[in-house]
Amino acid sequence: MSFLKSMTEQKKIKNAYRAGFVAAGVFLLAAVFCLMVLRALLMPVNVAHVNEVSLVVPRNASTAQIASLLKEKGIIKNAPVFRLYARMRGVDGKLKPGRYTFNTAMSISGIIDELVKGPPDRxxxxxxxxxxxxxxxxxxxxxxxxxxxxxxxxxxxxxxxxxxxxxxxxxxxxxxxxxxxxxxxxxxxxxxxxxxxxxxxxxxxxxxHNYAERAASMGLTLHEAVTIASMVEREARVESERPRIAGVIFNRLKLGMPLQIDATVQYALGKPKEKLFYRDLEVDSPYNTYKVNGLPPGPIANPGWPSLKAVIEPERNDFLYYVARPDGTHAFARTLSEHNRNVQKYQ
Structure with a gap:
């Protein structure tokens, strides 16, 4: 009986060891899985297609609030993981307010480093x-x-x-x-x-560039020159065409013709439209150059130097019309019949 009892006890001990090994194995697998998940959540959101995002961290923002902002902006994958990692790093409560520029290729570790260091100077x-x-x-x-x-x-x-x-x-x-x-x-x-x-x-x-003086030599005030430059800016898609478009505008002004510039109508409407319809051309606004002769009251955009320069150095031509081609360039015409043919061809 003692021998059988000893064998039974040994068997129980072996089963206990076996169960312990199984439990330890399950725990280890679970721990490895959790670490893999955690590691994945700590990795950057998107390295292949990097997106730059500006973020303002308010004063007195908690780590939880900062994590929510980062998640909302798509800079991190998981807000709770961010909070946990900040706590593990011992920087909870040490993240500084200010304006930051992050990108989707940054890891949580890199983001926290920046937040601990503080916002950049520029x-x-x-x-x-x-x-x-x-x-x-x-x-x-x-x-x-x-x-x-x-x-x-x-x-x-x-x-x-x-x-x-x-x-x-x-x-x-x-x-x-x-x-x-x-x-x-x-x-x-x-x-x-x-x-x-x-x-x-x-x-x-x-x-x-002595711009005001050069504009005055052409009979223009600075405001008029900037207004024309803004129309050139919005109409031209190719830099080489800017002086030519400026020349068309001056030709029409000289003849007393309405400018009929689509970009001024877009400005009058208050929002850009891919295509203007005839009803849009009836909008009641001093910026509608289809209805009002001469220049609009002021600029319709903020022009860069190439467009500003085109106004004081316009191309001397006899074109009165132009229409956009699909590639962004324009077909210019001297007569209405020629212009109508271009419209049929390109629009």
Whole structure:
């Protein structure tokens, strides 16, 4: 009996060891699986197609709030994992507020490093040529650089620049005079700072090229020249055509013909449309150059130097019409019948 009892006890011990090994194996597999999942969640969102995102971390924001913002912007995959990792790193509560530029190729570790270090001293802002003030406002808000309402308020201020002395007060405010360029802003730059920087750049460009004087030699005020340049900017897709389009505008003005520029109608409508219809051409606005002769009250966009230059160095031609081709270039015509043939051909 003692021998059988001993064998039974040994069997129980073996079964217990076996069960323990199985449990340990299951635990180990579960731990490995959890580590793999955690590692995957810590990895960048997208390395193949990198998307740059600007983010403003508010003052006194908790790690949980920052994690939610990052997840909302698509910069991290999982907010709880971000919070857990920050706690494991011992930096919970040490993430600094400010304006950051992250991208989808950054790991959570890299993002936390940046947040612990604090915001960079400079933020890059590129304003494309031909943007309206509303498009600039959209850009600033999208990038988290300034709120739309703050930027709009800054546009209405009385800015002390000599070139603005004779600019008519317009609802758009400063349209045409915010020079499109790449700017580097301080992380705490305000909407006022941005507007002043763009106005200073415009002032520098026109001074360097004696622009007001050269416009005056053509019988134009600075405001008229910038207005024409803005139409050239919005109409031209190929830089080499800008002087030619400027020449067409001058030819029509000289003959007293309505300019009939689609871009001014787009501006009057307040939002871009892929295609204008006849009913759009009836919009009641001083910017509708199909209904109002002469120049509109002011610029319809913020032109870059190539368009500004085209106004003071226009091509001398006898074209009165042009129509866009599918490739973005234009077919120019001297007579209405020739223009109608081009319209049938390309539109």
């Amino acid at each position: 933020v890059k802002l590129t304003v494309p040529e031909g943007y309206t003030v509303q498009q600039i406002a959209d850009l600033l808000e999208k990038k988290g650089i300034a709120k739309r309402e703050d930027f709009t308020r800054a546009l209405k201020k009385q800015w002390d620049f000599s070139f603005l002395e004779h600019v008519p007060v317009k609802e758009a405010g400063l349209e045409g005079y915010l020079y499109p360029d790449t700017y580097y802003l301080g992380s705490n730059s305000s909407a006022d700072d941005i507007v002043e920087m763009m106005l200073r750049k415009f002032d520098s460009v026109i001074r360097d």
